[in-house]
Amino acid sequence: MQKSSVAVLKASSYEEELLGLLDAGLSEAWPEAEKSIRGKTILLKPNLVEFDLNTCINTDPRLVLAARELFLKRGAGQVWIGEGPGHRRDTWDLADQAGYRKIVPDFDDRFIDLNLDEVKALRAYGDSMDLYLPKTLLNADMVVSVAKMKTHHWAGATLSMKNFFGVVPGAIYGWPKNLLHYQGIDRSIVELNRLIRNSFAIVDGIVAMEGNGPIQGTPVQAGVLVMGRDVAAVDATCARLMKLDPLKIRYLKDASALRIPGLGAIEETSIDQRGENISQLARPFQVLDEFASMRLA
Amino acid sequence: MGLVESRQYFLRSNQNGDGGWGYFPGRESRVEPTCYALRALGVSNSHWARGLAFLTSCQDKTGGLAPGLSIPGATWVTQLAFPLLKLGGLEAKKLELAAAWILNTEGAEGTVMQRLLHAMGKSKVDQDPRLRGWPWRPDNNSWVEPTTHGLLALHWMSGHAPEAGVRYRRDVATRMLLDRRCSDHGWNYGNKKVLGEILPAYPETTALALLGLVSSGVDLTASLAKARNDLSLTKGAYGRALLTLALRLHGEPVEYVSEYESIHPSRNLMLAGLEVMAARGSRENILP
Numbered sequence: 134m135q136k137s138s139v140a141v142l143k144a145s146s147y148e149e150e151l152l153g154l155l156d157a158g159l160s161e162a163w164p165e166a167e168k169s170i171r172g173k174t175i176l177l178k179p180n181l182v183e184f185d186l187n188t189c190i191n192t193d194p195r196l197v198l199a200a201r202e203l204f205l206k207r208g209a210g211q212v213w214i215g216e217g218p219g220h221r222r223d224t225w226d227l228a229d230q231a232g233y234r235k236i237v238p239d240f241d242d243r244f245i246d247l248n249l250d251e252v253k254a255l256r257a258y259g260d261s262m263d264l265y266l267p268k269t270l271l272n273a274d275m276v277v278s279v280a281k282m283k284t285h286h287w288a289g290a291t292l293s294m295k296n297f298f299g300v301v302p303g304a305i306y307g308w309p310k311n312l313l314h315y316q317g318i319d320r321s322i323v324e325l326n327r328l329i330r331n332s333f334a335i336v337d338g339i340v341a342m343e344g345n346g347p348i349q350g351t352p353v354q355a356g357v358l359v360m361g362r363d364v365a366a367v368d369a370t371c372a373r374l375m376k377l378d379p380l381k382i383r384y385l386k387d388a389s390a391l392r393i394p395g396l397g398a399i400e401e402t403s404i405d406q407r408g409e410n411i412s413q414l415a416r417p418f419q420v421l422d423e424f425a426s427m428r429l430a
Numbered sequence: 431m432g433l434v435e436s437r438q439y440f441l442r443s444n445q446n447g448d449g450g451w452g453y454f455p456g457r458e459s460r461v462e463p464t465c466y467a468l469r470a471l472g473v474s475n476s477h478w479a480r481g482l483a484f485l486t487s488c489q490d491k492t493g494g495l496a497p498g499l500s501i502p503g504a505t506w507v508t509q510l511a512f513p514l515l516k517l518g519g520l521e522a523k524k525l526e527l528a529a530a531w532i533l534n535t536e537g538a539e540g541t542v543m544q545r546l547l548h549a550m551g552k553s554k555v556d557q558d559p560r561l562r563g564w565p566w567r568p569d570n571n572s573w574v575e576p577t578t579h580g581l582l583a584l585h586w587m588s589g590h591a592p593e594a595g596v597r598y599r600r601d602v603a604t605r606m607l608l609d610r611r612c613s614d615h616g617w618n619y620g621n622k623k624v625l626g627e628i629l630p631a632y633p634e635t636t637a638l639a640l641l642g643l644v645s646s647g648v649d650l651t652a653s654l655a656k657a658r659n660d661l662s663l664t665k666g667a668y669g670r671a672l673l674t675l676a677l678r679l680h681g682e683p684v685e686y687v688s689e690y691e692s693i694h695p696s697r698n699l700m701l702a703g704l705e706v707m708a709a710r711g712s713r714e715n716i717l718p
Contacts, residue, residue, distance in 0.1 A: 220619050222634055225696045226666025241695040249453040249698070252501065265501065286625055304453070304462065305497060307506070307566025307573060308619050315570060349627050421625070 137363035151199035217247035248303035282338035293334035449480030466703030493527030506576035537572025578642030637672035678711030
């Protein structure tokens with residue numbers, strides 16, 4: 134079975150030349166990327182949740198801008214940025230507060246509020262129901278989860294796979310998107326990633342969050358970016374960088390069990406890890422007591 | 431062109447052929463932006479009848495309204511639209527069906543296990559599960575925004591629903607909103623504490639809860655002070671418009687000031703409608 138490639142990049146600050154780093158990371162993680170990108174429509178899905186000056190809840194806009202430039206440089210026809218926050222309805226204000234409108238030059242013309250987008254139904258959750266998803270997402274040739282590396286008080290960790298909660302439209306499911314909790318958080322994470330198959334992941338771990346994430350945790354200078362085509366492999370690598378055992382993160386195990394090609398390589402032996410050595414960058418993230426058993430020895 | 435005129439022009443220019451409005455120009459009509467557009471444009475104009483026709487076309491056989499014609503299944507937009515359906519003179523039978531849908535739809539919390547955990551102080555969230563408001567969709571939990579619109583809809587139900595049922599829902603939903611109030615006296619989407627951590631209020635949801643509690647007789651002094659303070663600090667147009675509207679409906683002399691002279695750069699039609707409502711500060715179309 135072919136291994137999933139994941140690139141680990143050292144990045145100590147958002148002031149670094151992020152485009153160059155991402156460019157190198159894309160070449161490592163997906164050498165043949167260009168033919169899948171050229172002329173295509175790419176949707177970048179950052180993690181834009183809430184704003185709190187004292188912590189680091191959201192994907193840094195400088196990384197989102199660099200990701201946008203990366204895909205344009207590699208020949209993408211169009212690169213959109215889309216998000217549907219789960220608690221806040223004023224997505225524009227949130228983007229303003231989080232610095233997106235200041236940092237991304239043409240943000241107003243490039244941003245789609247996925248909460249309010251037109252939708253299309255897909256059969257989901259074991260064919261038991263229709264799940265409405267934004268047309269911008271479904272019409273994109275590729276969706277890039279530009280996620281934040283954070284601990285999570287319900288799921289253990291939120292990385293590129295959990296980031297797709299933000300594509301579920303609030304105008305249909307509300308604020309919060311209660312349906313996802315009723316169906317089970319882990320199950321919903323896996324289901325969304327099963328449905329969004331043409332994806333790529335970039336995880337912002339330059340400044341990450343530990344403790345009571347994803348909103349009230351503590352910033353931690355992890356100094357790392359992680360990229361790859363197999364979102365579960367990327368998240369498993371992030372977990373190891375956080376010194377968490379990916380085999381104990383339920384949604385990663387469940388995604389792996391589906392055995393879908395290109396999704397779910399979470400064992401170390403099934404990942405072709407490129408770039409920096411994990412052991413030199415890994416650091417133990419603080420987690421809530423109930424997730425203590427997830428810690429790697 | 432003034433603030434109200436520019437937003438109204440934007441709305442008038444972007445009514446869809448089916449009579450409704452989308453969230454953005456050229457997008458599929460939905461009940462929510464249509465309700466805000468109709469409230470902003472007022473009755474007795476050429477847009478009103480077509481807009482109402484769109485709303486009524488979204489009513490299904492349960493009596494509730496779906497969010498849009500391509501999205502079947504009645505949701506919380508039923509209570510948002512109810513006052514407009516009544517103002518628009520929808521036939522009594524259909525109004526009664528909509529009222530019954532609203533009265534019969536409540537949050538799904540309150541299971542035996544939830545009550546037990548709450549009583550033992552072991553619930554992960556600090557909510558009294560006996561107090562049910564309205565959910566975004568049937569069979570989900572109660573949250574602040576749909577409960578606010580449920581409470582506002584109850585004001586319009588006279589003659590269309592049993593008075594006892596209306597009184598009961600008003601009482602429990604009012605207590606639910608007060609139970610969900612954050613320690614800073616405002617509201618977020620409806621969780622004041624999760625896993626022992628106190629969560630902050632948001633400006634827009636504080637405003638929404640205050641709208642739902644208009645004429646409730648509850649002492650809201652601290653929450654109104656919180657809303658005034660939020661208004662002085664909030665930059666976002668959605669939060670500012672809702673705070674202004676809520677404070678004005680509570681009798682406070684505040685004016686809506688927008689950062690943008692012309693329409694908001696998001697080109698959000700629902701926001702444009704809300705800005706008109708805030709600038710006017712009128713109870714018309716919100717309370718009977």
